[in-house]
Amino acid sequence: MKIKLKNVMPYITTLLLLFLYVKNVSAEVDYRIENNVTTASIKEDGSLAIKKQITYKFKSQSKGVFYQQNLTPTQSLVDAKVKIQNENQIGRYSHNFSLQKVNSGYHFTVYNHVKPNSRCTVTYFYKITQAITNYRDIAELNFMIIGDNWDKDLDHAKAVVLFPGPVKNIKAWAHGPLNGYLKIDKKKGKITMTASNLDGHVGIEVHTIFPLSVTSKNKNIVDRTHRAFVLKQEKKLSQETNRKRKKIFISEIWLVLIIVLSATSATVLGFTVKKQGGTVHNSNSIPHNYECPSVNAVVAQIMDKVDMPDIRAFTAYLMELAVKKKVLIEDYQKDGTTFYRITLKDMHLISQDPLLAALFNDIGNGQTVTTEEIKNSRGKKVSQKVNHCYIDWRIKSYNEVVNQGLLAEKLIHKRNTNQTIICSLLFLSFGGALIFFFKFSEFRIVMLVVETILLFFGINALVHSNNMISFYSQKGAEITNQIRGFKHMLEDIGSFEMRDVGDLVLWEDIMPYAVTFDLAKKVLKELKIEFTTDEWQQSDFYIHEPIYNFNSKGFYESFNNSLGSACSIGGTSGDFSSGTSGGFGGGSGGGAF
Template identity: 45%
Template sequence: MKHKIIKLISLLGVLLFCFVSGQEVKADVDYDIAKNITTAKVNSDGSLTMKRAITYKFNSSANGVFYRQNLQSNQKIDDASVKVADGNDKGHKTDDYDLKRNKKGYRFKVFHNIKSNSRFTITYFYRITNAITNYRDVAELNFKIIGDGWDTDLDYVKASVIFPGPVKGLKAWAHGPLDGHLQVNPQKGKIIMTAENLAGDTGIEVHTIFPPKITANNQNVKNKNHRQAVIKQEKKLTQDTLLNQQKRTKISLLLIALSLIAGLLGIIKGFRAKKIGFMPRKSRELAHNYEIPDVDPILAQILDTAKQPDNRAFTAYFMELAAQKKIKIEDYKTHLKTYYRITAIDESIIDESRLMKTLFNKIGDGTSFTTQALKKYHGKKLGNDFDFWAGDYFDSKEKQVYLPDSLINRKNKNIAIIILMMVISFAASVTALMSSLKFILVIVFGEASILILSLLALIFSIRKTGIYSEKGKIETEKIRGFKKMLKDIGKFKMKDVGDIILWEDIMPYAVAFGLANKVMKQLKIEFSQEELAKSDYFYYGFASNTGKDSFSANFDSCFNDSISTGSSSFSSGSSGGFGGGSGGGAF
């Protein structure tokens, strides 16, 4: 019994090995096909003697290559051999390959150790029987000489059909890429087809008729005339191709016109933009301003950035509440890490917004909350509440005085129209190229000019249209001069600006501008402990911490972690020849 089990396991192992080894191996091999030079010599028995030399450029190592030659059921391959050549050497014949027949034809599988960044040429030699059919009036070859089953594109292809000598009355047609080239030379008995950058799923098909005496020994014979049927078939295919080309040309011209019209509309829209609103100067153009802005820190940040307030503005809001003694901020340590408790002294502030209610009632106990609890809280509600608070503040009546929505919308509309016209123009030009390559130079240079002019028009429009009112321009320049002063803390004496009480009013702005730690650090250098003790911030104790333990840094971090899951505000034809599907790859 034991021996029977061992035999059964061994048999199953052999069957599994045979099954796995018989499967098509598909590895992640990076390669290109540089050339496919194929020659088909016509024999008197109606067979073709094939020589197919394929040059690969490998960007990774591989174990070999394979080639599929699809055939009809009455055809077969014989006299097969394979030659391999590494680099530029002449190569040598190899027996290290498999040739197996399947339902569609044959598959060569050549085993060869291929190194990365190498060039490798493999040449297949074989004969295809019953390739040509003899009729009473003509002999016909209808053969997809370059198959359409390649795993990658082919950089260069040359396919030739060679007859034993001159062929009087030789006619040939080729089917494949429209930019391919066909040369028929009856005097030399040659048909040559070439193409560059041939898509792996396109292929090249040759259809030719010639006197049946060329293949006088052919046994594949049909007792009927066929010449007129072939000419009629190819005439129809030629007409269909011509109509298709004309259709593609018309489509391409229409798309070029659309690209031109859309581009010109965008360019005209940009350069004809009327001057509206005002634009405040940049900080580098302004002098220091030592006067506190006429607006609160949140609105100051909005005017400086022209965006909705962020978490630093909300932190500044809490700093203001602390200065107004409406909340109390106390620091405490847990496992050597500093956190803060925020307690509402004036409980009416809790009802000011949905965000405050969530912080005090849902995260806290109704009158206070800690940054530690805030950090642990995860849910979309807090993020949504913050978005609502930021949006509500951005839409406030006070902000409209300085930064009207009407001006913002008008400028955004101009920008959107110009960009939309650029996109339509570019998309139309790309589609025109895909329809026909006839006008490639006109499209490429024309679209490049349109895009350059559109970008210039866009820049002109942006500079021409302001989003600030006149009052907003004046106030924003004051804010930016004030922010510039805070950035240059340490280059002048803070006491020359004002006493500690004044700096207490300045601190929320420093928080909103992300400069709190810098200002606080310099305050502790230039003011004595006795002077700092007069500050409500130091009275509450939280201002004595700096760096990552400061209230602004800690609250920012905890609040940002909490809303990250719920808020987005912090994110800045064929004639029917055999051989179709032939192709190959690597493994």
């Protein structure tokens, strides 16, 4: 069968585009620029001899790097050379580079294969003609010495302007990041500018005026005075920078106040809380209690967790009803799957419990309901009713415990309120510290230390506050300690003789608590080891075998899964100025490929 070209062209085009995309993605180079050290030496003819040394740290392999030097139309780049020094190698001059003149300047492409996880230093040497302008009264250099178009930020940047010798009347300004530093050494005829963590799109611009004698052979001459204009221009930029610095300083002060005061307030609030409510202990620190708690399994879970009961608690409730012969639980097979049928023996239950009523009347036939029917109700309208009834049952069960005075609602509210306030204050402090850390890099280490100390005391204050405010009344604390001692006993099943606790009749009463504490499998396993087969068959455990089957086919798992599905539950030195004075070289930068 012939295939027409026009029919397959869309597929070929798609594959080609996909190939180009994958190729482009795979070509991305992972690297950073550790250092950019640029030296510009001023010559008598008004040109600049540039030495630009850039150190790259590659995480992936690279085929080379590139750099573009932007210039004005009247300027030229000549005498270009490139030196390459790979890690653990001696530097060498390379001819394996290309230099192309583009609309905005000159573009270097340096071909040099670099292995992953290694460094490479590329040094560019070249000369820029007509870099300096001689006016009637001064000579001026206005140059973006480190460009503002890098693919990556620069970890460290240093720019140096060298004069032929000492120069008395130098004035210089640097424009770039506000955390940069400028130093003028008139005796050495040297201007030095440094900056750390330089944004790749900021750059460093140097603007300097000096005596005409320095560039006496310069042919780039403008017949007008210029000194007053430069001083006025830089004064304006300096004023703008000072306003920005003042604004930033005020922001820093406010941010520091927020960081310190919020964390301090949280600490004071936490440590000044007085002891309130009954004292409870963790289950592991309480001696074994071998007597069943004075409350049922649902209440026991609520008291232990101080939370609304879950499906395990409701399953335990059904097991208690089965033990009391108010419901009958039987297993049956269907298509190789084990399901369970729950039959009402006490019809008064559905009038007392809306959740049971929803299960038996709305999902079942009024007297029986199966785990299969409960599971299949998922997504149907009836499942929404069951879900609402389940939520209401949880809330009602919890509120009954509160109404009995076992849990102190006022203390719960107070503890939760304190916890919310303290956590909010600590988050506010931490958030402020993060902003400070990334925005004001010069004080990062100080802020890191301060915030660590503040959070240490704040978190300890939170723990202290929680320990001082109990959820329990005195009576509730006594019952909870009994419950946790009983839970501790169940957790340590196997380390003592279970017969000493009681016979199988007593253990039948204990099992719902094991279910609500998620310890049923462990307890049942030890019971079958401890008691003989005859004892087992003569007890109600044998009669209620389906209830106490805790494997993947057992009632516990089946009911949990089914109900869970239904419920969905300028100067000699100084700082940089911001902005730019319009120097050439803007847009210069580079990267790797």
